[in-house]
Amino acid sequence: MAYRIAVIPGDGTGPEVVREGLKVLAAASRAYGFHCELINYDLGGERYLKTGEVLPPSVLDELRKVDAIYLGAVGHPMVPPGIIERGLLLTLRFELGQYVNLRPVKLYPGVECPIKGKEPKDVDFVVVRENNEGLYTGAGGVLRKGTPEEVATQISVNTRPGVERCIRYAFEFTRRRARKRTVKIDSTDLVSVAGGSPGQVVEFVHRERGKMLGKLLSRDSAAAEFETTGCLTMCGKTNVLTFEQDLWWRAFNEVGAADFPEVFRDYAHVDATCMWMVKNPEFFDVIVTNNMFGDIITDLGAMIQGGLGVAAGGNINPGGVSMFEPMGGSAPKYAGKNAINPIAAIAAVGMMLDVLGEHKAAAAVDAAIAATTPKMKSMAAGKMGYSTTEVGDLAASAVS
Numbered sequence: 001m002a003y004r005i006a007v008i009p010g011d012g013t014g015p016e017v018v019r020e021g022l023k024v025l026a027a028a029s030r031a032y033g034f035h036c037e038l039i040n041y042d043l044g045g046e047r048y049l050k051t052g053e054v055l056p057p058s059v060l061d062e063l064r065k066v067d068a069i070y071l072g073a074v075g076h077p078m079v080p081p082g083i084i085e086r087g088l089l090l091t092l093r094f095e096l097g098q099y100v101n102l103r104p105v106k107l108y109p110g111v112e113c114p115i116k117g118k119e120p121k122d123v124d125f126v127v128v129r130e131n132n133e134g135l136y137t138g139a140g141g142v143l144r145k146g147t148p149e150e151v152a153t154q155i156s157v158n159t160r161p162g163v164e165r166c167i168r169y170a171f172e173f174t175r176r177r178a179r180k181r182t183v184k185i186d187s188t189d190l191v192s193v194a195g196g197s198p199g200q201v202v203e204f205v206h207r208e209r210g211k212m213l214g215k216l217l218s219r220d221s222a223a224a225e226f227e228t229t230g231c232l233t234m235c236g237k238t239n240v241l242t243f244e245q246d247l248w249w250r251a252f253n254e255v256g257a258a259d260f261p262e263v264f265r266d267y268a269h270v271d272a273t274c275m276w277m278v279k280n281p282e283f284f285d286v287i288v289t290n291n292m293f294g295d296i297i298t299d300l301g302a303m304i305q306g307g308l309g310v311a312a313g314g315n316i317n318p319g320g321v322s323m324f325e326p327m328g329g330s331a332p333k334y335a336g337k338n339a340i341n342p343i344a345a346i347a348a349v350g351m352m353l354d355v356l357g358e359h360k361a362a363a364a365v366d367a368a369i370a371a372t373t374p375k376m377k378s379m380a381a382g383k384m385g386y387s388t389t390e391v392g393d394l395a396a397s398a399v400s
């Protein structure tokens with residue numbers, strides 16, 4: 001196979017981490033027999049300062065035609081906040097219909113977790129963040145600006161098709177991940193269990209969530225235990241955002257009941273989600289949430305997986321062009337010092353390969369990261385015990 005990949009190294013440390021990601025991509029393509037044609041784009045703060053251009057229409061048209069986009073970082077200390085973020089990052093997400101922002105929260109071996117006593121097996125979940133709607137559309141406005149009676153509104157836009165496609169993606173992802181889970185349901189929540197003895201797959205009805213499927217493990221008067229394939233948590237705020245979250249809640253349950261009865265449906269308010277992420281991260285398998293909540297909880301996720309040097313994300317259009325990026329920003333302070341951690345950028349390459357369909361190569365990149373992190377002293381820039389290029393070399397040589 002041959003893929004055309006647009007590479008946007010961007011600003012600050014972006015080019016340094018992208019270089020290491022591409023090293024690992026080259027190693028993976030040699031080992032797994034595919035070819036990547038790389039097309040470089042100098043978009044970002046530098047270009048804006050020189051030419052005033054953020055994303056010329058002709059460039060956007062070219063980007064519509066590639067197989068994937070690999071982005072380093074955007075954000076420049078000399079450019080006022082918002083110009084590049086909205087003009088480039090958010091425009092690409094919207095224009096290319098990248099309606100899911102996929103953010104794995106995975107603690108690699110040897111990485112220090114700020115939560116006492118947590119190990120890699122405890123921190124391994126994925127956030128599916130809606131990426132095209134919510135508070136990010138720019139709907140709203142300002143009245144009487146600058147007066148004592150100024151009014152500002154920012155409208156959260158939620159469409160049924162927009163919410164439903166994101167939720168459907170999350171269910172499919174959870175099913176594919178196929179993590180077996182045991183769930184215990186109190187008899188007060190269990191409406192019925194349709195026949196079956198322990199060991200059989202049965203249909204059961206949960207008081208709030210409706211019909212679901214699972215292997216019956218045990219049942220007594222107090223509770224029943226089922227083994228389900230995966231658990232999808234909707235992270236919301238149904239108690240306050242009664243319009244948009246009601247739409248989310250109905251879509252979540254309707255899609256789940258109709259097409260994914262074997263996936264256990266779980267719910268947590270966004271504030272409680274933050275609490276559980278710190279207290280019991282092992283509780284989560286896949287989380288689906290709106291754009292703003294997803295933005296916030298994934299920074300918390302990045303911290304519990306060892307920091308922004310490790311966290312990667314994919315802006316996904318399952319039928320179109322997806323874009324992959326390390327979550328850390330352009331970190332101008334470290335630019336040009338060969339000190340920034342490239343692991344997140346390498347993980348973004350792994351995600352890109354997975355979405356392109358190169359599943360074995362993606363797994364190999366993940367394994368290479370897991371072989372590299374135990375050798376590093378820290379995930380923090382300048383404290384890794386290695387330079388940026390050395391970490392890239394270690395990871396590239398571990399791809400097999």
Ligand code: IPM
Pocket residue numbers: 085086089090295
């Ligand atoms: C992210 C970033 C962006 C967002 C910013 C840079 C617009 O924080 O990718 O999470 O809010 O989505």
Ligand code: MN
Pocket residue numbers: 295296299
């Ligand atoms: Mn963010």
